[in-house]
Amino acid sequence: MDEEYDVIILGTGLTECILSGILAVEGKKVLHIDRNDFYGGECASLNLTQLYQRFRNSAPVPAELGRDRDYYIDLIPKFLMQDEGLINVLVYTDVLRYLEFVAIATSMVYCEGKIFKVPSTPTEGLTSSLVGFFQKNNARKFIDFLLNWKKDDPKTHQGLDLEKTSMNEVYKHFSFNEDTQEFIGHAMALHLDDKYKNRPAIETCRPATMYLRSAARALDRNAGSPYIYPQFGLGDLPQGFARLSAVYAGTFMLNTPVDEIVRESDGKFTGVRSGDQVAKAKQVIGDPSYFPKHVRKTGRVIRAICILRQPIPNTAADSAQIIMPQRQIGREHDIYITCLSHEQKVCPQGRWIASISTIAETAGEPKDEIAQALKLVGPIEQIFVSVSDIYEPLEDGTESNVFISRSYDATSHFETVYNDVKDLYKRVTGNELTLQKRPVNAEQQA
């Protein structure tokens, strides 16, 4: 590693691996280091041994759980939507070829003590059991408005400037009641709390449109939810981008401690020391765990991984997302539950993996905060609860050439990850990230 590079990347989380791949393709000489002996950092998918190492102090794995390598348990539960930005990155980099996506069977929302299927189309909305809460005609008008809205065509704006108008005013415009607002803001736009209502409406209308488009494409293939998921776990996403980087001559060193970020007296980055070796580079990109003094804490996320011997009661599906909106459970933030199974190849047959996540609101026992979700999930064979701090960088890195990513937040999709990738790319290169088909396909068909 005693060499000179253009960029050193620390941590093999998804954000870091996407940047590694893109920069290597652009011809940058990349050295990519992780202190762990596995890929993915905080967004790895772990096998049982790794899971027990991390959460149970390396206690022996109960034999009845089955084979180690049949498990790919995501540390951070998320699903993708077919219309989201990360999909474009997968397509344009060809990393998609390493992955096989499957549909998530159902998307549900918790309402008055029960769970209901989220209607994913206007038609489905009118026949759904949620229909009582859903103001049919207005909702249909709103959906048409979203799908026809074009930024540059004021005729499609119905007099609403989404960049300036608050979502509250848009709700007023369509005469939506509290229930419908909850449905749009939480089940479609996937906001975690109600702060969005006073923010510009575009921040809600854009994700709601993404949801509708994804749902429409899901309907084309008879899928019951707009969500998709890569077989063998989300950990394959960073692995795929790492391979892309390696194909373009990126050097990977796992299981390598980072002992020092070497800087000049004015704070400018010069290299990374591991043991008695120093790798030099112009720039460094890394996750917050490599720069503890240069990040600030913005919140805490509770996550609970549950191994089940049966699906979540009343879902009747191999996979599901369940949203528990804050208003329904007397909290400020929603609770998300994801459930996966053998069908997504993340556990053996006869097991289901449910993950519960929410933003922590108290300093108390995390299990108490998610008690309603635990009740919904039903009997649990093994549970692993953790509380993670969420960090953001103190500086943008343009002075020091130290570029730090954000922690993975509590949202259930990848938009914030993708935004961080775009933001970091701009800070690192000075250019906007433009996705183009790779000019030369390095992995050729013979």
Added chain:
Amino acid sequence: MSSSQSPETVASRSGAKPKTFTFKVVLLGESAVGKSSLVTRFARNQFDQYKESTIGAAFVTKEVPLDSNAIANLHIWDTAGQERYKSLAPMYYRNAAAAIVVYDITQAESFGKAKSWVQELKRQAGSAIVIALAGNKTDLSNRRTVSREEGSSYAESLGLLFFETSAQSGENVEELFSELAKKIPRSAEPARNSGPPAVNIAPSANSNNKNAQGDCAC
């Protein structure tokens, strides 16, 4: 070097369309033993003596006739250099039906490394994987430090296929891949009908079409 048959030839002989089996094959072995060169020789019948490493042949596909009515479509994955610091991802091994572990007959150390790759394979990929051991660079046999017997008796003790090859001259390269393909159980092809159907996110990009365009509006 022309023992490979096109699918059309096979088809016309048997009068029926041959069945195609798709198998993933991974290469392993220390850096600079000639993994990529073996693939390039096999897939494109080329050899570049001065090629330093990786960029180029990290993933190729090639068809190999199995018998008069079956063809193996080999998806061959190269390490892309990730073996250098033991940084291969689990994704690399997953669903591999076969592996070729390569060493350099002029570098005894690379033979030792090959043995540990075989252990790693059994751990990561399970016992069903078909493994071939390839002692490469027979064109440099005047500098040989690993005898043919050492290689073959180790391979025999573990039930591995064994070939001594030269990516430079082409010796045994065709045979290596073709014998390996024949030894893979046809049931090793990943089942297509189990589980939910794959979601085709971007058909054009997936099929390597140059006109790939995301139809996402964002």
